[in-house]
Amino acid sequence: MLRPVLTRLLISLMACLLPALAPAATLADEDGYDLWLRYIPLEQPLADTYRPQATALVTYGDSPTLKAASDELHRGLKGLLGQTPASTLTDGAIVIGTIAQAPIPTLNITLPDNPEAYAIRKVTLNGKSVTLITGHSDQGVLYGAFAYLKTLQTGARLTDVTDAPRVKLRVLNHWDNLDGFVERGYSGASIWDWWRLPDLKDPRYTDYARANASIGINGTVLNNVNSKADSLTLPYLHKAAAVADILRPYGIKVYLSARFSAPIELGGLPTSDPLDPAVQKWWQDKTAEIYAIIPDFGGFLVKANSEGQPGPQDFGRTHADGANMLAAALKSHGGIVMWRAFVYSHDNPADRAKQAYDEFVPLDGTFADNVLVQVKNGAIDFQPREPFHPLFGAMPKTPLMMEFQITKEYLGFATHIAYMGEYFEETLRADTGHGKIGAATVAHVLDGSLHGYTLTGIAGVANIGTDRNWSGSDFEQANWYAFGRLAWNPHDSARAIAADWAKLTFSRDDRFVTPVTDLLMSSRETVADYMTPLGLHHLMGTSHHYGPAPWINDLPQPEWNPVYYHKADRDGIGFDRTQTGSDALSQYAPRAAAKWANPKTTDERYLLWFHHLSWDHKTRSGRPLWDELALTYTRGTSKVTDMRRTWDSLRPFVDARRHQAVAQNLKIQETEAVWWRDASLAYFRSVSHRPLPAGAPEPAHSLEHYQSLRFPYAPGDPGR
Known part of the structure; x- marks a missing residue:
């Protein structure tokens, strides 16, 4: 008699729970094209709590940028509220225009002294109660319009807002050929259709501009840092100009990577020596030609004397000589030079992590005032974890800009979920030790407050391609979004940004947002655990950087070989960067270096980055290093399984198409995480001659099997 009673109770309980577990209606499939600008109708009862009375939209001014702001508001309000606003001034209207545009000056709005600043205010204008979106410039108004729409999309209360970017140049670097x-692209081909430009202007370019403007990005480098001189020829300049025309209304300037040997390759000169008058004149003439075609051209990005690229050192000159020559050509036009500090040379026996510091610090104060030295977040190469680059804080007389990698060259490509916002934040909040505690972080270097830089910048290597969802997978969009938000304000919260992205991209429901935010915030650490735990680095396969290959030791340049970085043998593992090793640690300020100097006090996430230790070294858990390494690999794989379960539980909140796409990628990630664990431990066991500890499973295959794997057609591989 109890079984029917229990059955009825269970049915009743499920009937009560189901409304709480699932949205009321089946969600329409989406393909990810709209990114975080979906503008889907506000659901009830949320809409009643923050629905604006947007019965009208009035624009004061008629510039292309104000039209872009007006068009975006029309698009957003129609999608969110289901109504197209009228164009007459009524109570509840939205009014946009610059702070100098009549009749807005009568309102006495105060803005920060920043041309891109904006304000959103509830005001009375001509007797009507309206929402005003204003700024010093049309571009500021555009940013305010996007901020207003984000407030509606995320369900926040509408309040007075004033904001301005903390960094001047917020730039995407496209490594597009x-x-x-x-x-290093994992989302299809280049979005720039160079073959059909300038005649074919893809509407996708406008949507690219909208997406970037919505997160405050104001510049884009169209071509690869490993550039072709052809990019500076007249036909390609006209193609770049066509793109610039589309991006301009959205406040986005176009930049180009410049090949340093272009005077030889294009101009027929016998040299590209930056101190040669003929070379200087060639660049002056070429720069004038560019500005005649693209009047608001931003300037040049340069990779020189790195990985075989030509540069001033080929002629016995310095990086400053090369950068200043280009800066002089750009100066009268208002352009800038972004000179990359990613340099290392096969004939330099020093620790690769030291080379940029050694080359650039002696040049501090010698660069022209329109030069930014662009520094990667770490001294090696966008690894799953790196300590911040020692150059940050060490060049007080030279503006440094950050180079983050949004595309995940070393973090599982577009397949693995690894939220880079958390990584960016980790770097930005790192204490450089070059000033007062709390005011000397990497972010304080970049926003200019530590050293008084007036020219500031942050760059991100783009993860954008022709894939319908732009980034190769839906969760990759979060990294593009987080980059823009943190470039605007490097002191922002990665967790808050992740929550906003989840609301904008999928669902405003807290039952979805909270677990997805938690998943994002732990995801990069998960990848580091199963790829490069405890501070190991550069263990990836040759050239393509896909999959584990810690055994490689036959490449012509020592620093291309994974064994160069882990130095594992029968006695121990790790790269000694203390005084007893390469002494790279001395490049950091004493306060920063102190936390890494002693293996007993080092954050174990960086342990093997700075120390070569015995396999028996006792870790904080009490386990020997070998056991800790094996169990950290294993923990990483288990966390991916947890991610899969979390995502599966969120099925009711996501349309079927995107839920399935993410689920499939998570399955791939789980499989590849196990591959990383098994192959890595098979190799390290072969050199340590130690058994796996309890809890670390036996590899599925032999070491020889993993060593035999080849990937000649891996995406993004420049050597294929």
């Missing part, structure tokens, strides 16, 4: 191939 003229043939459409994207180096």
Whole structure:
């Protein structure tokens, strides 16, 4: 008799729970194209709590940028509220225009002294109660319009807002080649259709501009840092100009990567020596030609004397000599030079992590005032975890800009979920030790407050391609979004940004947002655990950087070989960067270096980055290093399984198409995480000659099997 009673109770309980577990209606499939600008109708009862009375939209001014702001508001309000606003001034209207545009000056709005600043205010204008979106410039108004729409989309209360970017240049670096191939790209071909430009202007370019403007990005470098001189020829300049025309109303300037040997390759000169008058004149003439075609051209990005690229050192000159020559050509036009500090040379026996510091610190104060030295977040190469680059804080007389990698060259490509916002924040909040505690972080270097830089910048290597969802997978969009938000304000919260992205991209429901935010915030650490735990680095396969290959030791340049970085043998593992090793640690300020100097006090996430230790070294858990390494690999794989379960539980909140796409990628991630664990432990066991500890499973295959794997057609591989 109890079984029917229990059955009825269970049915009743499920009937009560189901409304709480699932949205009321089946969600329409989406393909990810709209990114975080979906503008889907506000659901009840949320809409009643923050629905604006947007019965009208009035624009004061008629510039292309104000039209872009007005068009976006029309698009957003129609999608969110289901109504197209009228154009007459009524109570509840939205009014946009610059702070100098009549009749807005009568309102006495105060803004920060920043041309991109904006304000959103509830005001009375001509006797009507309206929402005003204003700024010093049309671009500021555009940013305010996007901020207003984000407030509606995320369900926040409408309040008075004043904001301005903390960093002047917020730039995407496209590693796109003229043939459409994207180096380290995992989302299809280049979005720039160089073959059909300038005649074919893809509407996708406008949507690209909208997406970037919505997160405050104001510049884009169209071509690869490993550039072709052809990018500076007249036909390609006209193609770049066509793109610039589309991006301009959205406040986005176009930049180009410049090949340092272009005077030889294009100009027929016998040299590209930056101190040669003929070379200087060639660049002056070429720069004038560019500005005649693209009047608001931003300037040049340069990779020189790195990985075989030509540069001033080929002629016995310095990086400053090369950068200043280009800066002089750009100066009268208002352009800038972004000179990359990613340099290392096969004939330099020093620790690769030291080379940029050694080359650039002696040049501090010698660069022209329109030069930014662009520094990667770490001293090696966008690894799953790196300590911040020692150059930050060490060049007080030279503006440094950050180079983050949004595309995940070393973090599972577009397949694995790894939220880079958490990584960016980790770097930005790192204490450089070059000033007062709390005011000397990497972010304080970048926003200019530590050293008084007036020219500031942050760059991100783009993860954008022709894939319908732009980034190769839906969760990759979060990294593009987080980059823009943190470039605007490097002191922002990665967790808050992740929550906003989840609301904008999928669902405003807290039952979805909270677990997805938690998943995002732990995801990069998960990848580091199963790829490069405890501070190991550069263990990836040759050239393509796909999959584990800690055994490689036969490449011509020592620093291309994974064994160079882990130095594992029968006695121990790790790279000694203390005084007893390469002494790279001495490049950091004493306060920063102190936390890494002693293996007993080092954050174990960086342990093997700075120390070579015995396999028996006792870790904080009490386990020997070998056991800790094996169990950290294993923990990483288990966390991916947890991510899969979390995502599966969120099925009711996501349309079926995107839920399935993410689920499939998570399955791939789980499989590849196990591969990383098994292959890595098979190799390290072969050199340590130690058994796996309890809790670390036996590898599925032999070491020889893993060593035999080849990937000649991996995406994004420049060497394929």
